[in-house]
Amino acid sequence: MTTPAVLLLIPASSYRTHDFLEAAHALDLEVQVGTDQSQVLAEVVPDRTLVLDFFEAEIALAAIAELHSRHPLSVVLGVDDESVELAAQANQRLRIPHNSPTSVSLTRDKFWMRQCLAKAGLASPGFQRFSVASDPETLRDSIRYPCVLKPTFLAASQGVIRADAPGEFNTAFRSLQELLADPELQKRGGERAKWVLVEDYLPGLEVSLEGVLTDGCLQTLALFDKPDPLTGPTFAETLYVAPSRLPETVQQCVRKAVEQTAQALGLTTGPVHAEARVHQGKVWMLECAARTIGGLCSRMLAFSGGMSLEALILRHALGRDIQTAQTISNACGALMLPVPKDGTLHTIAGWDTVREISGVEAAVQSLPNGTAVRTLPHDARYLGFVLVREKTPAAVETTLREAWTQLQVEID
Incomplete structure (x- = not known):
């Protein structure tokens, strides 16, 4: 029996390298790693490191196709925001079942995601998009307050700022102009780095859902409360606690909203990490990403048989059954x-x-x-x-x- 081969697309800056490699070895997979800095990972996976520029798609896809011609791949998996789009494009080119590149691209652009959810009639905050080159003085009187300003493509609350009045809007917009002038962020964001998204601020309790999609149906792996209020002006996430202590009826609404959001975006398979607020009896979607939870937070989750979240995701990507996987900690x-x-x-x-x-x-x-x-x-x-x-x-x-x-x- 041929050992399945997986190409993990891992930015050198990722927290996730060790956990995904450990999971792949535990599943006895042949591992190749695509990364943007070979020297960072070459010692971890010697002779199996492919240097890629995640933001030069055609060149990277050609390199992946050439690798596939020599070492046929079972799946290409992007483990972080920077690599999920390239992974979707690679799987499509190699004719490996995966989310469509269009659906994954929607998760990476907050403006287009908002457009998609609004068209589907799903609850999400009101929004407007402005050129980062705009003069905030000309915009501030047309804004509903309080509002939240954010880049369209960054994660982990980077660049997210609340403004309660026109003066605060000016200051926040100028901060984003400074942030998005960074050459590295401009390369990462491309066209997306030219825009600022302004959303209505939503009060309420914030939750995070970790799940996996199979043929468009959501299997919830964990639902986290965020006990510390996230009211601004910046939004550092500090505590995650599971299982959620919200009423079961509310939890069901969260699960339904995440599944509907994924379907509206066109996601059908693989991991989903979603953020939402519960306000005025509704679930308001903030984010929906085609990846697992970031940082080292996945290590708090364990599943039946001692399986890690990364092992579960790899098993699912290879078409193996995960329906019986249950979290094992109270x-x-x-x-x-x-x-x-x-x-x-x-x-x-x-x-x-x-x-x-x-x-x-x-x-x-x-x-x-x-x-x-x-x-x-x-x-x-x-x-x-x-x-x-x-x-x-x-x-x-x-x-x-x-x-x-x-x-x-x-x-x-």
């Missing part, structure tokens, strides 16, 4: 440690103390000392992660907050 959660101020990270004290707290499964510093950091909305990176499993969601939240108090961040 409750779980993550603390994503935000950057508190601009500067250079000197040290984070308290990790050993945190690891001794009952219920803590892992506590990891994700940025090395000496790293230059900026707060949101400029920098979407987190300083570290704490992962917890407990008997109840309330106990998870308590443990996460206790762990947070033990961490002392020094930034010069």
